[in-house]
């Protein structure tokens with residue numbers, strides 16, 4: 001099957017690396033999406049294991065379309081009965097970018113009519129009660145090239161199922177995982193997140209270190225699809241459980257000045273099954289001592305919405321002090337605050353623009369000296 005995994009802009013390279021790491025062959029890529037080949041078990045594996053994908057779709061067809069007649073004829077000609085159950089509910093959404101067909105509402109309604117015509121041919125019936133499982137479809141038209149996608153994930157993959165309590169401005173789990181995968185973090189180095197909020201970075205880091213698949217605690221749309229056997233899911237889940245590493249890791253230290261944030265971070269870590277890997281502290285950054293040798297800091301300091309400009313500047317300057325004091329450490333600082341390198345007092349080795357939902361942020365990477373441990377580089 002031709003599949004496509006979507007991700008936030010800027011994370012395509014990380015997602016590509018994840019996909020190749022799981023043995024998928026990549027066929028194409030574009031902004032925010034990577035195409036790959038997979039059989040049914042592969043699609044299940046992608047949903048269970050990818051840390052940076054937002055959703056995984058099956059591409060049911062692709063065609064260049066410039067008129068509504070072309071759109072209708074193309075969708076009607078697809079053998080959709082292979083994937084859509086006779087009694088399913090079909091939800092058709094559409095996106096159009098730089099294309100002749102631009103009315104999303106018309107694309108949706110013509111697409112749905114054509115889909116029903118295709119199913120009438122497949123099932124030899126006129127009536128579709130649409131009472132059973134949901135099939136969410138997306139007609140995605142980019143520069144007149146249309147594709148019909150079937151969503152296999154259901155709830156977006158950043159919702160791992162462990163985060164009930166959301167702290168102030170929490171990071172998306174997919175972005176937190178990407179920060180870890182982009183960094184020189186390794187289970188043999190201590191990780192500090194001194195502004196941990198609801199604990200997303202430490203939790204995702206612990207899951208990376210222990211090789212815990214992010215999808216183990218949630219359900220997926222494909223679990224209701226008639227063409228995905230229960231066995232495919234059971235085998236893939238069992239494989240993912242078997243892949244978990246049980247060796248101890250260096251501590252991950254999660255701290256925050258807000259006791260409420262630490263309480264929710266603890267609760268979330270317990271739900272994710274990584275509370276034993278994380279050491280939680282209620283601490284103000286300015287009073288903290290980071291005594292571990294050659295640690296990695298991956299952190300998302302406050303943006304300043306609830307602080308004055310001077311307070312924000314002082315806070316980032318105090319982070320800069322630690323940066324100077326610990327030349328053997330690596331620092332990864334994600335923030336939308338501008339002028340951060342001046343406040344930190346040091347130019348980053350590399351910066352990347354990344355999106356936390358709609359918020360444009362920058363990751364400032366201070367890579368530090370090459371780690372002495374036998375590390376698989378993830379950058």
Ligand SMILES: C[S@@+](CC[C@H](N)C(=O)[O-])C[C@H]1O[C@@H](n2cnc3c(N)ncnc32)[C@H](O)[C@@H]1O
Nearest residue numbers: 170171195196197198200257258284285300302
């Ligand atoms: C942008 S939020 C971090 C969100 C986090 N990455 C998450 O996913 O939930 C910044 C955090 O910094 C904390 N904070 C603000 N000033 C602090 C200080 N001086 N020392 C330690 N933590 C502080 C806030 O309580 C808040 O939880």
